[in-house]
Amino acid sequence: MSFDADVAVIGVGSIGSMALWRLAGRGLAVHGFDQYGVPHDRSAMGGETRMFRSTSPREPVYVSFAAASLTFWQQLEAETGRELLTLNGELVLGAENAPHIVNVLNSVRAFDLEHELLDERDVARRYPQQRMRPGDVGVLDPNAGFLRPELAVLTAARRAAELGAVVHTHTPVTHVEPDADGVTVTTAQRSYRYQHVVLAGGPWVQRLAPQLAGKIQVRRPIQVWYAADDPAAFAPERFPITLRPEDDGFYAFPSVDGALVKAGPTGPFKQIVPDPDQLDRTVGLDEVRGLNEIIRQYLPGLHPDPIRVSAYMDGYTADNRPIAGWAENTDRVVILGGFSGLGFKYATAFGEVGAELVTDGKSTFDLEPFAPDRELMAWPDQKREG
Ligand SMILES: Cc1cc2nc3c(=O)[nH]c(=O)nc-3n(C[C@H](O)[C@H](O)[C@H](O)COP(=O)(O)OP(=O)(O)OC[C@H]3O[C@@H](n4cnc5c(N)ncnc54)[C@H](O)[C@@H]3O)c2cc1C
Structure with a gap:
């Protein structure tokens, strides 16, 4: 079965741009997808500092x-x-x-x-x-x-592109489907196949990671x-x-x-x-x-x-810790989300975590506190609370 590239990073924002750079720096063929431009002003990364x-x-x-x-x-x-x-x-x-x-x-x-x-x-x-x-x-x-967050995202994405990454801007990903051999990523235009996917969708991450449904509260x-x-x-x-x-x-x-x-x-x-x-x-x-x-x-x-x-907005977990690790029942999809108001300073390290997991299957960082399957209280129905 042929692949469009080794890895896709979904969401080229704060964390995703760094994951893209860390992956491209390892010589992997990487695609990045963002629903908006890179950078943009409608999520977690805006406001100059x-x-x-x-x-x-x-x-x-x-x-x-x-x-x-x-x-x-x-x-x-x-x-x-x-x-x-x-x-x-x-x-x-x-x-x-x-x-x-x-x-x-x-x-x-x-x-x-x-x-x-x-x-x-x-x-x-x-x-x-x-x-x-x-x-x-x-x-x-x-x-x-x-x-400087906007400049940092732009710089990492540009550097990744210099190293061979392809960035699809204004391309929302609608579906991510892992199977035993790889992952299918679907956009409005077409489907792509990758060996691995890094999900870094920020405030939207739970839309593509059903196991997180209700576990990330988006705050403003x-x-x-x-x-x-x-x-x-x-x-x-x-x-x-x-x-x-x-x-x-x-x-x-x-x-x-x-x-x-x-x-x-x-x-x-x-x-x-x-x-x-x-x-x-x-x-x-x-x-x-x-x-x-x-x-x-x-x-x-x-x-x-x-x-x-x-x-701006960010996704918050109930214990205020990010989520970083393999998605449920697959070693094809890494989730990096729920950065709970603290993520930008650590964006390069969490980008490296994504790259390590994809290339080595494990991370040199202690990810236990951030495990996607940890006991994490679901937030009350956000529509009612809002
Ligand atoms: C006002 C404010 C101040 C903050 N101050 C600090 C601070 O001083 N220091 C600090 O360390 N942290 C701070 N934070 C937290 C930090 O900015 C966030 O934790 C971090 O930016 C989150 O990064 P992210 O990559 O998860 O989200 P984002 O940067 O929002 O990136 C997510 C990207 O995914 C894209 N995306 C989502 N879904 C899809 C899809 N289906 N298809 C394609 N693309 C998609 C989005 O368009 C977006 O570009 C602050 C946050 C806010 C809101």
Whole structure:
């Protein structure tokens, strides 16, 4: 039986573009499919910047993914001459006994990661843009910073194409059918045959992976840009990524255009997206009021009235861990999905996971926490909840 190529990557977004590059770099014949252009602005990858960090305010398992991702990000930069990652540091703020501070400190101590623990006065002196609460501390991760997501996706896809990959843009895949000998991939135009498939469909992934039905909830985080009184004070050299992941918390990026500072809320998500084809891109005033107040409180050098707003979406699992591994009952289809708001920084490592599974049948990464068949609560009916 003949194949159109060795592997197809379905979804050439954040993770899929990296899988495509890692596969093409191994000399495999690879096809990528995306329903939109590569990159585009209608899913998880938009909004100019994404945080990268070496530490982990969530779970220690991510530390090894961060280390590998950093190596691969730097490899992609070296292969293409494009600057994608700026390591200007990250400041995680909060009460000394807050779970995210405890987790970050545990991860830096367990893995002997470079860091500085700053008290309230240290932070106020070194970063006068920040307003601290009495008793707050800051953990500075110098090996953190920001990625340029749209440029990174474009760069990886272009590099993969240079290495021989073929990318079908504006080509939605409607069906993926594995069998004993390979996988049939169907689009509106025709069917293709591959030895393996990597499913990296982001917010749409469960449509092509029936075993995930109900297990990924698509949510709509917003991002908000504020004008700075003194833009130079928010330049990357002076203003590290800031993260205060509390219910009334926020994150903020340095200014990448010399004028505006992007921020977002870290509290519980309010909006669920019942149908990712119908993402509501309009951000209402009521959605940003809470963040405006948070910005007024913690970053007084910003005008707390938004200049720009945007909405994107990501797929969330009930345990907030990605899904990475073989699909049910087949060693032909790899699933990489449900990145739960944390996936971009690790996109190169998870792309490598896809390439390893396809070429070696196993991964050098610990994938147990991410197993597609792990006990994963199904979300309530998303239409009713939305
Ligand atoms: C607002 C926001 C801020 C975030 N901030 C951070 C951050 O600072 N740091 C961080 O690490 N992470 C962050 N994340 C999370 C991170 O961006 C996501 O986890 C990651 O981008 C998910 O990548 P993905 O490849 O799964 O999805 P996507 O990048 O959306 O890619 C999926 C692709 O699949 C395509 N596709 C789907 N179905 C089909 C089909 N049937 N046929 C063809 N193509 C298909 C889509 O068109 C899309 O291009 C953030 C997410 C959001 C939304």
